Amino acid sequence: MPELQFSSLGDFLEMGGYALYVWSAYSIFAVFVAVNLIQPYRARRKFMKQQRARLEREEQR
Amino acid sequence: MTGRFLPWLAGVTAVLLVTGLVWGLLLAPPDYQMGDNYRIIYIHVPTVVLAMNSYLLMAVLSAAVLIWKIKMADIVAKACAPIGATLTAVGLATGSIWGIPTWGTWWIWDARLTSTLILFFLYIGIIALRSAYDSVDSAARASAVLVLVGVVNIPIIVYSVEWWNTLHQPASELSLRNTAANPPEIWIPAFIMGFAVFGVFLLALILRSRNEILVRERRAQWVLDLIRRDHGEQEPANGGLHVSGGKA
Numbered sequence: 001m002p003e004l005q006f007s008s009l010g011d012f013l014e015m016g017g018y019a020l021y022v023w024s025a026y027s028i029f030a031v032f033v034a035v036n037l038i039q040p041y042r043a044r045r046k047f048m049k050q051q052r053a054r055l056e057r058e059e060q061r
Numbered sequence: 062m063t064g065r066f067l068p069w070l071a072g073v074t075a076v077l078l079v080t081g082l083v084w085g086l087l088l089a090p091p092d093y094q095m096g097d098n099y100r101i102i103y104i105h106v107p108t109v110v111l112a113m114n115s116y117l118l119m120a121v122l123s124a125a126v127l128i129w130k131i132k133m134a135d136i137v138a139k140a141c142a143p144i145g146a147t148l149t150a151v152g153l154a155t156g157s158i159w160g161i162p163t164w165g166t167w168w169i170w171d172a173r174l175t176s177t178l179i180l181f182f183l184y185i186g187i188i189a190l191r192s193a194y195d196s197v198d199s200a201a202r203a204s205a206v207l208v209l210v211g212v213v214n215i216p217i218i219v220y221s222v223e224w225w226n227t228l229h230q231p232a233s234e235l236s237l238r239n240t241a242a243n244p245p246e247i248w249i250p251a252f253i254m255g256f257a258v259f260g261v262f263l264l265a266l267i268l269r270s271r272n273e274i275l276v277r278e279r280r281a282q283w284v285l286d287l288i289r290r291d292h293g294e295q296e297p298a299n300g301g302l303h304v305s306g307g308k309a
Binding site: 002003004005006012015016017018021022024025026028029032033035036037039040041043044047048051052055 | 078082084086087088089090091096097098100101104105108144147148150151154155158159161162246261262264265268269271272275276279284285288289291
């Protein structure tokens with residue numbers, strides 16, 4: 001069975017001296033996941049808002 | 062359409078992501094040479110592998126666009142490009158970060174790194190070319206041609222480490238034996254992360270394709286109905302107003 005490799009939280013954050021590299025790489029990955037999942041939702045909301053405005057304009061005429 | 066399937070995909074992806082991250086960061090033993098820095102590999106390898114596969118998917122779809130003029134193929138191919146570009150960017154960035162303590166440099170113009178950088182530029186070029194056209198059909202054909210021309214780069218990336226003398230190492234041999242250099246406890250989390258990144262890719266691809274369908278069918282009755290229904294849902298909550306006000 002796999003075991004925990006770090007004895008404390010500080011130990012874990014330190015990453016055996018490679019904290020800067022490991023955490024910056026994983027931060028970039030986190031941004032990648034967030035951007036790719038949030039962007040389509042924002043695009044959809046923007047589209048809906050624009051089209052709603054267009055419909056309202058056309059109905060007023 | 063894909064609506065009912067989406068929450069399941071999101072759930073499975075989230076579980077895989079958490080499992081892969083916990084296993085890769087906390088449970089996998091450190092490498093005997095690279096120490097804990099090697100944990101970057103758990104995101105580097107899945108993202109670059111998928112960056113290439115997403116290009117291959119885009120190439121198959123582009124062939125379908127050119128040969129059979131399938132509109133859906135173009136919609137998904139268009140959705141592929143920005144996701145592939147970000148995957149390649151993450152692959153390049155994490156590789157560079159890993160390289161600083163391991164190789165002593167963040168960049169070298171060896172065949173593997175250079176061809177991967179070209180993959181990134183290809184993705185950017187495909188997005189730019191598409192946006193240069195007003196007509197959907199011309200954009201579809203032009204970007205499909207560029208995608209198919211660029212596909213020659215994929216075998217170059219894959220075999221670069223064999224054809225040329227590169228600083229980038231070839232793929233490691235995986236072994237089922239626990240005493241080997243790469244025992245299962247090291248590579249299982251890599252596979253879990255691979256599926257997790259694939260899940261994120263699929264989610265983004267489906268969401269982007271659905272948006273593109275809405276844009277292209279914006280005059281269709283079912284989209285108009287959807288817009289009116291969306292209006293009714295959002296007004297009491299007043300949800301979208303504040304956010305979009307800030308963007309404008």
